Amino acid sequence: MKLKKAAKMLLASALSLTLALSLTACGGGGGSSDSTGGGSDSQEASSDGAVNLTLWQPTDKEAVENWWVEKLDEWNAEHPEIQVKREAIDRSDSYAYENKITTAVTSNDLPDIFFVDGPAVSYYAANGIIVPISEYFGEDELSDFADSTVAQCTYDDELYAISATESSVALYYNKDYLKDCDVDVKDIESRTLDNPLTWSELAEIAEKCTTDNYVGTHVIMDHGEGLPYALEPMFISNGKDFISEDGSEAEGYVNSKESVETAEYLAKLIADGYANIDPIQDEFLNGACATMLGGSWDVAILEGSADFDWGVTYYPVSDSTKKAVSPCGDWSAAVSKNCEHVAEAGEFLQWLMSKENVASYAAAIAKPATRASSYEEESMAEYKDGPRAMFVEQLQNTAVPRPRTPSYSVFSSKYAEAMTNIFSDAASAHEVKTDYIQEQLDSVVSAFQEDYDMYYAN
Amino acid sequence: MSKQVKLSGRKKNERTAAYIFTIPAMFLLVAFLVVPILYTIRYSLFQYQIVRPDNISFIGLQNYTKLFQDENFWIALKNTVYFTVLVVPFQCVLALALAMLVSSKFRGVAIFRTMYFSPQLTSMVVVSILWTVLYNSNPSTGLINSMLTSLGMEPVNFLSNAKTAMNSIIFMSGWQGAGYQMMIFLAGLQGIPRDQYEAASVDGATKVQQFLYVTLPGLKGTIKYVVMITMIQAMKLFTQPYVMTQGGPKNSTKTLVYYIYTQGFQQGNFGYACAVAAVFFVIVVIMSLSMKKLIAATD
DSSP: OOEEEEOOOOHHHHHHHHHHHHHHHHHTTHHHHHHTOOOHHSBBBBBSSSSSEEEEEEEEOOOHHHHHHHHHHHHHHOOOEEEEEEEEEOOOTTTTTHHHHHHHHHHTOSSSEEEEEGGGGHHHHTSSSSEGGGGOOHHHHHTOOOOHHHHEETTTTOEEEOOOBBOEEEEEEEEEHHHTTTTOOOHTTTOOSSSOBBHHHHHHHHHHHHHOBBBSSSOOSSSTTTTHHHHHHHHHTTTOOSSOOOOOOOOTTTTSSHHHHHHHHHHHHHHHBBBOSOOTTTTTTTOOOOOEEEEEHHHHHHOOOOOOEEEEEEOOTTTTTTOOOOOOEEEEEEETTTTTTTEEEHHHHHHSSSSSHHHHHHHHTOBBBSSSGGGGGGGGGGGSSSHHHHHHHEEEEBBBBOOOTHHHHHHHHHHHHHHHHHHHHHHHHOOHHHHHHHEEEEEEHHHHHHHOOOOOOO | OOOOOOOOHHHHHHHHHHHHHHHHHHHHHHIIIIHHHHHHHHHHHOBBOOOOOOOOOOOOHHHHHHHHHHHHHHHHHHHHHHHHHHHHHHHHOOOHHHHHHHOOOOOHHHHHHHHHHHHHHHHHHHHHHHHHHHHHHSSOHHHHHHHHHHHOOOOOOTSTTTTTHHHHHHHHHHHHHHHHHHHHHHHHHTTTTTTHHHHHHHHOOOHHHHHHIHHHHHHHHHHHHHHHHHHHHHHHHHIIIIIIITTTTTTTTTTTTHHHHHHIISSBBHHHHHHHHHHHHHHHHHHHHHHHHHHHHOO
């Protein structure tokens, strides 16, 4: 009898422990069993001696996903000694992808190669999360890439990342609707990079076109990174960038008199009802706004779906300086600190950034290529004229990368918060309050400076 | 003089078996609750940038000193308390009303039960995105503003106005969460003996009196439980501001959990985020204990 009880007890204990261990394995084993692999998994050479590299990138549209499948099959077939596996990570138009990288840093589980948004390069480089790749891209080769791309990917005189594509923002306009509103469309069409629309001209068009069913313009790309990305050129055009050139000072820049004026101009568009604080998805495409500060990627969307005649002109300039500036920057490939096969990763990136691959990738993702020579490729024929050519011209002549500072993520989120507050205040009060704008931009300076001084100032 | 009670062999064995059976739960509790809490407290004493775990330095209570002088922390605390104080009664009353409604026997009641419960089965992220569209200030997109304008009213900037954003989130959260509490209330209602209602009815009690003197006392235990869990859930508000408003406008929907997230992940101040989390933990414990005492006092 006692023996039976003891056996029962033993069985119960064994079951309990098995359950505990299996549950623990379920909870904690995600990293190793997950197909995202990365880190130590990817470091191991396979049994046939091949080096396995893992690459992370935000999930993209079908054409881009297909491009990757085709190209990686090609690479893996030609290079049995270096096998590359890509993991597409959902970004959800938010910070989910960046958060995944952050958690991978803390658990030392980074993939060998991962894509980072342009302005984040400085942050990752300053914190030693990515390693220099200058030796894989010589000066001759880099001279073929857009200056803005190289500048954005460089930190402390070292190249830390490399991008195949660029992006830009310009002013889209609904020709049909503008004609109905007696706006001189031919005048807009005749504008050049030396003579773009000014802010006051844009405000005038917006005023003419605002009705119960339409707003005159669209200036809020989103309430996150889209705000500094799309609006920084306005600040530069009016005389002051967000941050000092060395990336260490915000005082006297983003909160300067000129910057307050720029924010006032934007807030007035909202206060007067010419732009929505809360724009609907695809507001321009859905025929709900007359003009839009939109991205270069919108060309393909409008070509495919717009049921009205539209055009695109250069990024508007400040009335006081007339200085043409435009946004740029895109996702760039970088090699992580956890990569034990940097030379192989470098070799793969050299191949990935060849002029042919850059051209076909740019065509698939519908963005301008970073390499000048890629435009000679058949796949880039669409960039020879029309709206796409305008974006390339703008990128080559007026593009300015976002601030290169390791505290960019703090700056970006605080700036987005401040501008959202400014717009919200303008929308509620139907007026622009200079003191409030100053207060909000000062708060951006405080947050940035605190972070920079705490972690990076020597 | 205390007398040690001797347990029989059988009882001893049962007690040992009980301890053994708690091992998995205890193990998981320690691994996923106690250890993280201890680590949070530990890291709150360090200057720790999240991407530099190799370079952390002990700074004592500096994070806490900074926290109590941080205006954003107090705003987040105020918003969290505001949300909790409003959403708990709103959600509980709504849930009780729905439970009363679907506890009656009529044709198609099961459909109503399913309908009221269905928001609970939908991910909060999906619900938040849907309500962001419903709340859109443009009447051509936002269904609610479309209804308001068709009634001759001005459209409302529900989520982009600091005065209405949090209330809009409260309404949506109450709507989404009430289905779950409704099911608990429904179970509670079914536990009240029918003869109590019959006796009250014979005594001439009106429906309102029956509700006040039979239903509510009968649901006392259920109400305590529902209020407690709703309060704890409310204190953890994160998804709705994250998806719908990003803490804005003008910080009006910034909550403590959202603040912890932005400090820890967006701004990388992991040590400081841990300090906020530790204080938040203490606040939740104090509120839960106070609530428990308050409820015990009413017994």
